[in-house]
Amino acid sequence: MRSLHDCPAPAKLNLFLHVVGRRADGYHLLQSVFQLVDRADTLHFDLRDDELIVRTTEVPGVPADQDLIVRALRLLQAEYARRHGRLPPGIDVAVEKILPMGGGLGGGSSDAATALMAANRLWQAGLSQQELMDLGLPLGADIPFFLFGETAFAEGVGERLLPVRGPDCWYVIIEPGVAVPTPAIFSAPDLTRDTGRVIISDFSSSYEVSGKHRGFGKNDLQDVAERLFPPVAQAVEWLGRHGDARMTGSGACVFCAFSSEREADQVVALVPGTWRAWKAHSLSRHPMKSLLQNQ
């Protein structure tokens, strides 16, 4: 096999996100539930006759050498060389980006995870899911989740993952039109860093009792993001008129769950024209898993 085309890199939502402490190196310890949704960037991979990793499409504001896709492929290429004593062939990678950057949807991390899954197959590198997760973690804390590939209760900085049943619902997602830099949120003096720990059944039972519309817990990063980026606060306020609206990740995107596609369509149609908004369905499994099984 020399090519893998039309590989999806789906977005994630953090259904809640609690900051429960801090590591000695300053990184924050989190608890969160990560949920995949069916809106995705699309990547295409072709083996080359040399050993170069080449991104063949432009991504505004992201030079190829800094792109998480390129960095992830180079890491896996080096790991392959360590194991097999020779470099595998290079790869041309094309990316169709539709997920906003700095949106809290994990687009860059998802692109990198999809690249690792595709290249592991194209090169027949043979890394296990856990080995790919370990390889990806230093590039971004969300990468292990996308490789894990199912709704997950996450701890640590997001690398300790357990499967959990998530809601089967439609989301309306608003892009407030700002890119939120993650470091600005985590370094804010007024960030709450001591939320009490929860256990996985606190989350699961809250869904069973209260249905899909009231989310569990909160996003501890949201108050800081709303203060620093007023469009986030405006989007939360607007979407909050239709349900339990909250921010995903470190922002800026804001989401709200609905039980039917019709309700989601109705709300999307009402969103003020200054914001981009779309609906997405919850995904219980990463689509790359089926795609790779069928190759």
Ligand SMILES: C[C@@](CO)(OP(=O)(O)O)[C@H](O)COP(=O)(O)OP(=O)(O)OC[C@H]1O[C@@H](n2ccc(N)nc2=O)[C@H](O)[C@@H]1O
């Ligand atoms: C907040 C989350 C939740 O899913 O997602 P996004 O909003 O990025 O999607 C992630 O944990 C984002 O993790 P990650 O993707 O590694 O963040 P980066 O942009 O690399 O981190 C930038 C900086 O934020 C701080 N940081 C990040 C993660 C963390 N758990 N504690 C931190 O203190 C560190 O100073 C780090 O250098």
Ligand SMILES: Nc1ncnc2c1ncn2[C@@H]1O[C@H](COP(=O)(O)OP(=O)(O)O)[C@@H](O)[C@H]1O
């Ligand atoms: N392939 C990529 N797609 C998006 N962003 C990337 C990519 N590679 C590197 N980045 C960098 O990662 C940053 C965070 O992007 P992204 O993961 O999409 O947002 P978030 O972490 O808020 O969910 C971007 O601002 C960009 O500088």
